[in-house]
Amino acid sequence: MSPRSCWIGSALAVVALAGCNNVSNEMVKMPPPAVTVAQPVEREIVHQLEFTGNTRATEAVDVRARVNGYLQKIDFEDGADVQAGDVLFVIEPAPFEAALDAAKAAQQKAEATLALANADLARTQPLVQRGASTEQELDVKKADVATAAADVASAKAALTQAELNLSYTQVKSPISGRVSRHMVDIGNLVQAEQTTLTRVEAFDPIHAYFAISESDVVELMAKSPGTSAASLKANPPTIYVGLTGEKGYPHEGKLDFAEAGIDPQSGTQMRRGIFPNADKLLVPGMFVRVRLPVGSPAPGLMVPDRAIGMDQSGEYVLVVNEKDTVERRSVKLGLRVNGMRVVNEGLEVGEWIVINGLQRARPGAPVKPERTTEIVEAKQLDASNDPAIANSGAQLSTTTPAKASATGGN
Structure with missing residues (x-):
């Protein structure tokens, strides 16, 4: 290599080394993530017990012949509504x-x-x-x-x-209701009091049966004495049911029966409600969701379902404090109503909770909170007329946004 080439290479190396010495090794600090926060919604809440039950006809009769003979005529359409005294079958x-x-x-x-x-x-x-x-x-x-x-x-x-x-020989319907299919065809020999010809069920109104635990019985006796077995006839309390796929509990009825005691084998007490059913939407044998109000209305806090997280320690919400730092807060939840959940323990009035951006917020880390007083679910809640919300549509108090902290927030 010539002397000139060596000199050029040395000069380039010196220039490159000088350029590296001017580059900073400091890490660029990321800004805190933006999250939307809101305060819990205050409502007057009626505590409700929730159960799973099933519907049964208020009356049901297996229709049998009372004389022996050959079936001559079937005088109804399968599944038709019939009145007490209507002729269903004719025996020769x-x-x-x-x-x-x-x-x-x-x-x-x-x-x-x-x-x-x-x-x-x-x-x-x-x-x-x-x-x-x-x-x-x-x-x-x-x-x-x-x-x-x-x-x-x-x-x-x-x-x-x-x-x-x-x-x-004229087999008549003993009750008014809906008749099932005919179970014997014309020409068959009918045995008196043995052969079942069809079944008639009355389900307007209709009953809903459900079992409640011993602890719930104790709670009802303490908070709602009117739901005891002895006092149901005088002033039956209101209960609500909803079908699978229905929103809320749109069917309103009365609690009309309770077993006198508790079954020692299951530890439950059977109860029954009666519901108007003019449109025959409720049919016997359906599984229903049952709500039974307990006690008087009391102030409570509610948060959107989307603001609730869950981990191995249980359910929680993320609270943003006055320093815009995230805190994990364990909560005990109550009823779910139209996308909102009742918070029984763990949250105070006026605290700001994360409702959007939970995946970006980390306990102990700072965030940039965007405060809002508009919660879509709360508006839907006011229009729901859900029995768990007393005076639905009326808010107990109006909360005002907290002032933004010095470290950020709008």
């Missing part, structure tokens, strides 16, 4: 009509025999008085009259039974 009446005619003839015969016995007795009595007949013969005539009268009574009873049997 001819044998029973013949039996009725025979019973009428037997009664006529018995009445004729009685008339003859009375006539014989009337003729015998004067003869006895004149000594032309004996007392023994008179006793025989009186016995003949009594026997004939008994035969008449027996014939009348047989006639009544024959008339009943003929009427039983």
Whole structure:
């Protein structure tokens, strides 16, 4: 290599080294993440107990024949609404009509025999008085009259039974309700009191049965004495149910029955509500969500569902303090109402909680809070008319935004 080339290379190395010495090694500090915070919503809340139950008909009857015979006619459409007394089936009446005619003839015969016995007795009595007949013969005539009268009574009873049997050939609905499918086809032999022909269920109104635990029974007795088994008839409390897929608990009814005691095997008490069901939307056998109000309305705090996190320690919310630092706050939650949750413990009025950006906030780390008083779920809550919210639409107090701290925040 020539001397000139060596000199050029050395000069370039010196320039490069000088450039490296001017570069800073300090790490650029990232700004705190932006999150949206809001204060808990204050509402007057009616504490509710929630259960799972199922619906049952208020009346249900398996329709059976009361006489033997061959099925002649089916007089209803499967699944139709029927009234008490409507004819559902007709059993072949001819044998029973013949039996009725025979019973009428037997009664006529018995009445004729009685008339003859009375006539014989009337003729015998004067003869006895004149000594032309004996007392023994008179006793025989009186016995003949009594026997004939008994035969008449027996014939009348047989006639009544024959008339009943003929009427039983028309199988009628014992209650008003909705009839199931026919379970026997025309031409089949029907056995009295054995063959089930169909089923009729009345479910307007309809019952909802649910079981409550012993601890809930104790709570109800302490906070809502009117829900005890002894006081239900005088002033039945209101309860609510909702179907799977329905929003909230739109069906309102009354608690009308409670078992006197607690089942020692399950540790629960069976209770029942009754609900109007004119549109037949509720049908027997459905699973329903049941809400039973407990006690009087009391002030409470609510937060959006999206503000709640969960980890191995349980449920929590993230609170932003006056220094714009995130704090993890364990909470005990209550009812869920239209996207909002009741916070029973762990949160105070006026605190700012993270409602958007939970994934960016870390306990102990600073954030840039964007404060808001507009919570979409709260507006929906006011319009929900949910039974858990007393005076739905009326807020107890209006909270004002806290002042921004010196370290940031809008």
